[in-house]
Amino acid sequence: MSVEIKNLSHTYSEGSPFEFKALKDINLTIEDGSFIGIIGHTGSGKSTLIQHLNGLLTPTSGTVLVDGKDIFETKKTELIQLRHQIGLVFQYPEHQLFEETVQKDVAFGPRNQGLTEDEIDQRVRQSIKMVGLDFDAIKDKSPFELSGGQMRRVAIAGVLAMEPAVLILDEPTAGLDPRGREEILAQIKSLHRQKQITVILVSHSMEDIGKMVDKILVMNEGEVVFYDTPNRVFTEISTLERIGLAVPEVTYLMRRLKDKYPEIREDIFTVEAAKKEILKVIRG
């Protein structure tokens, strides 16, 4: 599914003394099957933007087209259908778990889609497996007795169970330990590959974003600063720093190594790529 954002603006509490322009005339297209990363400091408008993509927030002006269809022009029933196609995993999604058991919680979405019990059961099993949890071991547990990383995964499974064509995740690894972070990211990556769904990942980790995405959307003060490949975005170090962001440490390192090795590439943002490039220039 492709998503086209057209002249999108959003103002909170318009007309009141607390009026706040959170999005200012955003224009961009997210291609079908692509993997997009969104970065920007807290308050830059990331969450506001993604909540427009499934119609949770209504634009102050402008609109969003999903597969060419204006989601704010469609009838209400159609919009609800569309919402099921666009799965949004909120920041700290474990706060939204509420059923008595993991199985019931994950079944909540598909049940609302009006599927049969068999279909629901199928979906629940599949999606719990997809997030790397053992269905039989976990299905009857209360979501609240799980570890932080497990709760996070159950919440993601709940969204996957609706089989969305676009999966949006708002800082899915925030607060997790290094292994939890790595596991969740690996699962998102393999989902994207296997199901060829469009993935939009909001993250504060430049390292993670650099490793995974086709394109990075950089936001600042409700505006798009860059929307381009990691290669191009990560060479804009001074602009990124000015808006409170930074590039991965290896990218800084490559720049520093230029004095001694003028031929060294600067568009490096993973340890793996840095290793290759350093070995290349040192060994000639």
Add this chain to the structure above:
Amino acid sequence: MIMDSKKRMIDVQDVYFKYPHNNENESVVALDGVSLHIEKGEFVGIIGHNGSGKSTLSKLLNAIIFPTQGDVIVSGLNTKDHESLWTIRQTAGMVFQNPDNQLVATIVEEDVAFGPENLGVPPQEIRERVDRALAVVEMQAYAHQKPHQLSGGQKQRIAIAGILAMEPECIIFDEPTAMLDPSGRREVMETIKRLNRDKEMTVIHITHFMEEIVDADRIIVLDKGKVVMEGEPRTIFKQVKRLKEIGLDVPQMTELAYELRSAGLEIADDVLSIEEMVDVLCQ
């Protein structure tokens, strides 16, 4: 580090801690024979996977909970002695993960005054303490603002000021940067390091971001309720394989050095920073 008992801030002696029951009504041994010590003025990093016992340990140091077995001594006082409770809580302050759950008042300076007011400090002195604390975290300009208007990093600095106003000797930070964006994290880390360096505050910093503790005096690694490694950052982080086995990370430069060595390049295995890596590769 000198092992002078007068310099000892914290002594944890063979401590076990058991939660009587979790949601499944099983008891949980969160700390399983932990011994460690923190000297005055030290900056100690604590790392460990989720559930390894870090928060349990920090609550024991702050006398919020008490050992099932063993002793926790803070500045010479045993947390088991009830008369010492308030002194201990004032000596060892704590800053938590979520900036939104820690601020209680509707105005920044009232929030910072909350701790000393509870301690019964006279008003004139409270005023001085609040001003000093806000200056240390560089938030004087925000004294009259509402906490909810601040960024996450600023809220954490106010939480730190609130602790400073109680004039502790030691502050325990339990993942204070986990919910912040990169610039918020930087602000908070600069504040913590400054407290340790310029104010000689003893700092215990729990984190999942390894870069934050590369210049700590010491790192303690917890795994399943036990201390499994302890030493200077350089000696800890160069054990890349072992750390990864227990679900932890190393700083990006350390990982790169490790990868380069695995590929046959003869370079040091204890590189921690970009600066050191540049030196190593350009010598």
